[in-house]
Amino acid sequence: MATTSTSLPGAGSRSFLLRLREGDEIARLFTFLFAATVVLISILLVLELWHGSILPRHKFGLAFFRTTTWDPIEGQFGALPFIYGTLITAAVALLIAVPLGIGAAIFLAELAPARVSDTLEFFIDLLAAVPSVIYGILGVFIVVPLMRQFIEPALKSTLGFLPLFQGPAYGVGFLTAGIVLAIMVIPYIISVSREVLLSVPRDQREAALSLGATRWESTWRVVVPFARTGIFGSIFLALARSLGETMAVAMVIGNDPKISASLFAPGYSIAAVIANELAEATSELHTQSLIELGLVLFLLTFILNGLARILIVVTSQRGAGTARA
Amino acid sequence: MNVHLRWRKFVSGFMLTMTGVCAGISVSVLFLILGYLVVRGGASINWAFFTRLPAPVGEVGGGMANSIVGSGKLLLLATLIGVPIGFLGAIYLAEFSGHRMAFIVRYSADLLNGVPSIVIGVFAYGVAVLPFKQFSTFAGGFALGLMMIPITLRSTEEFLRSVPNSLREGAMALGASKWKTIATVIVPAAYRGILTAVLLAFARVAGETAPLIFTALGNTFWSPGWAQPTASLPVTIYNYALSPYEDWHRQAWAGGLVLLSLILVVNIVARGILARGISVSRS
Numbered sequence: 001m002a003t004t005s006t007s008l009p010g011a012g013s014r015s016f017l018l019r020l021r022e023g024d025e026i027a028r029l030f031t032f033l034f035a036a037t038v039v040l041i042s043i044l045l046v047l048e049l050w051h052g053s054i055l056p057r058h059k060f061g062l063a064f065f066r067t068t069t070w071d072p073i074e075g076q077f078g079a080l081p082f083i084y085g086t087l088i089t090a091a092v093a094l095l096i097a098v099p100l101g102i103g104a105a106i107f108l109a110e111l112a113p114a115r116v117s118d119t120l121e122f123f124i125d126l127l128a129a130v131p132s133v134i135y136g137i138l139g140v141f142i143v144v145p146l147m148r149q150f151i152e153p154a155l156k157s158t159l160g161f162l163p164l165f166q167g168p169a170y171g172v173g174f175l176t177a178g179i180v181l182a183i184m185v186i187p188y189i190i191s192v193s194r195e196v197l198l199s200v201p202r203d204q205r206e207a208a209l210s211l212g213a214t215r216w217e218s219t220w221r222v223v224v225p226f227a228r229t230g231i232f233g234s235i236f237l238a239l240a241r242s243l244g245e246t247m248a249v250a251m252v253i254g255n256d257p258k259i260s261a262s263l264f265a266p267g268y269s270i271a272a273v274i275a276n277e278l279a280e281a282t283s284e285l286h287t288q289s290l291i292e293l294g295l296v297l298f299l300l301t302f303i304l305n306g307l308a309r310i311l312i313v314v315t316s317q318r319g320a321g322t323a324r325a
Numbered sequence: 326m327n328v329h330l331r332w333r334k335f336v337s338g339f340m341l342t343m344t345g346v347c348a349g350i351s352v353s354v355l356f357l358i359l360g361y362l363v364v365r366g367g368a369s370i371n372w373a374f375f376t377r378l379p380a381p382v383g384e385v386g387g388g389m390a391n392s393i394v395g396s397g398k399l400l401l402l403a404t405l406i407g408v409p410i411g412f413l414g415a416i417y418l419a420e421f422s423g424h425r426m427a428f429i430v431r432y433s434a435d436l437l438n439g440v441p442s443i444v445i446g447v448f449a450y451g452v453a454v455l456p457f458k459q460f461s462t463f464a465g466g467f468a469l470g471l472m473m474i475p476i477t478l479r480s481t482e483e484f485l486r487s488v489p490n491s492l493r494e495g496a497m498a499l500g501a502s503k504w505k506t507i508a509t510v511i512v513p514a515a516y517r518g519i520l521t522a523v524l525l526a527f528a529r530v531a532g533e534t535a536p537l538i539f540t541a542l543g544n545t546f547w548s549p550g551w552a553q554p555t556a557s558l559p560v561t562i563y564n565y566a567l568s569p570y571e572d573w574h575r576q577a578w579a580g581g582l583v584l585l586s587l588i589l590v591v592n593i594v595a596r597g598i599l600a601r602g603i604s605v606s607r608s
Contacts, residue, residue: 027504031417034410035430038474042433045440048451103347111341112348120352122596127355129592131532133559134581137566138358141365141574183358186351216337244441246535247563271443271535278450279460279539287455294447298440305439 046298053292055285064292070257070273072282077289079296081257085174085267086297089249090242092178092263093185098235100182101189105231108190109197110219121194128187136251139180144171144252147179152264167262172254175263180248185238192237196230197223236308240301246271270297359585366582369575374583379545379561385572389580391547395462395555396531398548399541402466403530407473408523414474415481420507431479438475445471446536454540460554465541469530476526484518485511517598524595528588534559558584 056064056077067078108117148171159165200223208218224231254266255276270293281287373388380387414434418427437445449468454460488511496506512519537560548555558580565577 023505024503027507028417028421031413031421032426034413035417035422035426037410038414038430038437038478039433041471041474042436044452045437045444045448048448049444052447052451100347100351103344104351107341107344107348111345120348123352124355125596126589126592127359129528129588130359130585131534131559131588133532133534133563133566134362134585136534137562137577137581138362140566141578142358142361183354187355190351214333214337216340217333220340240439240441244443246441246443247559251563251567271441274443274447275535275538278447279542291447291451294444298444301439301441301444302436305435 049291049295049298053288053295055288056292059285064289065296068257068259072277072286075283075285077285079270079289079293081259082268082270082273082293083296084259085177085253085269086243086271086300088174088263088267089177089181089253089269090239092175093181093242094235094239096179096182097186097189097238101186101234101238102193102231104186105190105193105197106219106224108194110215110223117194121191124187124190128191132184132245132247135180135184135248139176139248139252143176143180147171147173147176156264163261164263167260167264169264170254170266172252173262173264173266174253174260177249177253177267177269178263180252181242181245184245184248185241188238188241189234192234193227193231196227196233199230200226233308236304240304240308243304244271244297244301246275250275270294362578362581362585365578366580366585369579370582371579374576374579378547380572383570387576389556389558389561389576389583391544392556392558392561392580393583395541395544395548396558398462398551398555399466399469399537399557400527400531402463402551403469403473404523404527406467406470407526407530408477410470411474411477411526412481412519412523415478415485416507416512418478418482419485420503420511431482434475434478437471438479441535442472442533443535446538446540449536449540457552459552460540460542462541462548462551462553462555465537465555465557468536468540469533472530472533472536473526476529477522480522480525481515481519484515484522487518488514517601521595521599524591524598528591528595531588531591532559532584534563538563 060067060077064077064079065083066080067076068080069076069078070081071077108120112120148169152165152169152171152175155165156169204222204226205218208222209215213221249269250272253269253272255268255272256266257268257273258265260267274290274293274297278287278290281290371388373386375388375393376390377386377388378391379389414430418430422430446468449464449471453464453467457464492510492514493506496510497503501509537557541557541560542554543560543564544554544556562577562580562584565573565580568574
């Protein structure tokens with residue numbers, strides 16, 4: 001460009017062109033600064049979490065993840081109960097939300113008339129925007145009393161032989177937190193899965209039906225496998241959201257750092273303990289232990305997002321392979 | 326008709342009914358819950374809720390006026406931080422960037438977007454609270470602003486890229502420089518989409534509670550400036566819901582309804598703008 005502009009005849013036009021070019025360079029540099037800020041922020045985020053948690057990493061090392069005592073007064077910090085609570089509530093949430101969400105998505109994409117499907121989708125999208133503190137108050141005032149009075153006693157009398165459903169029914173606990181999380185993530189699963197199911201080419205369905213498959217066989221053996229990439233994507237999205245969810249969990253999990261086999265027992269989660277204690281942490285070690293928990297949560301979601309991408313690439317390649325075969 | 330075929334037809338009918346049941350359960354649970362919020366919140370809301378400061382602990386009455394103003398200040402700060410970075414960064418990505426830089430920026434934005442909001446809060450606490458030894462409106466707005474960046478950036482970039490290349494070529498063929506093309510042709514062509522992106526990012530952070538608890542903290546009075554702790558609607562709702570007082574529970578429901586209405590209205594407006602924007606840009 002530089003050579004073309006200098007070779008142009010007429011000094012006036014050359015400086016004009018140069019000025020234009022300079023304007024572009026300034027715009028380029030100016031916007032670059034803002035784009036670079038985004039990169040800088042994410043680097044700073046990682047550095048801050050890493051440097052902010054030096055004390056407990058040196059003092060406890062890996063024992064931080066293996067010990068179960070969380071005692072700010074004695075200066076003992078073990079993260080296992082929080083990690084356990086985070087994983088268990090997310091698992092309960094997915095066990096409930098995945099079948100319901102995918103079933104609902106299949107109904108909306110394959111059976112419901114387009115207008116019904118689009119209307120419900122509009123509401124489901126709005127529900128995905130409902131903030132978590134709202135789910136939290138609904139959890140505290142509706143789900144917790146329901147669990148204490150009806151659901152937990154009913155589970156105990158039918159499935160009480162399993163260690164999962166034993167012990168007193170407090171209302172707050174892993175199961176309640178899992179159920180509230182499930183309610184929160186179902187819109188995500190429905191929304192993404194419905195979209196990918198709708199994007200499956202029509203001829204896939206027609207081919208299956210023309211070979212004599214029933215409507216369900218065409219859906220389950222052809223359409224769903226074709227769309228599994230996106231369905232996995234929606235599940236991972238839901239999982240990442242459940243692991244990092246703070247308010248709704250903090251309000252119904254019971255906030256008691258214990259590991260219990262029973263889902264009725266109160267527990268604690270990583271995000272909930274940070275929310276409850278960071279503002280009031282008194283010692284440096286306490287603050288830094290909470291920041292280390294933040295680092296753990298960051299790494300969990302980071303790895304999960306990475307795995308989701310790899311899984312989606314692998315499944316999409318396999319999906320494309322079978323679709324062609 | 327043989328037994329096997331009848332069985333397959335039965336399975337088909339049964340399973341399809343089950344998917345309908347799944348949809349019914351999911352949608353009705355969601356509707357019941359929100360309906361309950363509207364009923365409880367609607368019964369609890371009154372004029373004092375919008376105009377009065379919280380009553381002293383244990384007393385009946387008072388409102389959330391300071392939380393509403395606090396949320397407004399926090400969201401203003403968040404928008405001032407999140408939108409310029411997201412918008413200008415997206416212009417760089419869509420119009421100027423090479424492949425490698427674009428990949429790095431996009432990866433960072435996705436990373437920020439995937440980080441749980443509580444971790445963003447921990448970061449803001451480390452950067453904007455600890456050094457100053459002071460919880461502040463600024464720290465809270467900073468945390469929310471960080472969350473707005475990736476949402477604004479990624480959607481704005483997408484909308485800029487959806488502007489047809491013929492428009493760019495047309496403008497440059499008329500002698501416009503690149504930045505003039507961007508400012509006078511591309512951004513105006515995509516402005517509905519960009520506005521939608523900004524509104525959705527705004528709605529997303531408006532209800533965020535976790536990053537505010539230990540940045541903006543809370544306040545039972547008016548927050549005098551930007552360097553002091555401030556009340557915000559989500560945090561006050563959270564504190565009131567967990568309190569033992571009946572009247573605070575009532576106000577938590579009212580606050581929930583106000584917050585939810587704000588977020589849903591912004592969402593619906595954003596979707597409305599987008600729906601019209603698409604038909605315009607395609608014509």
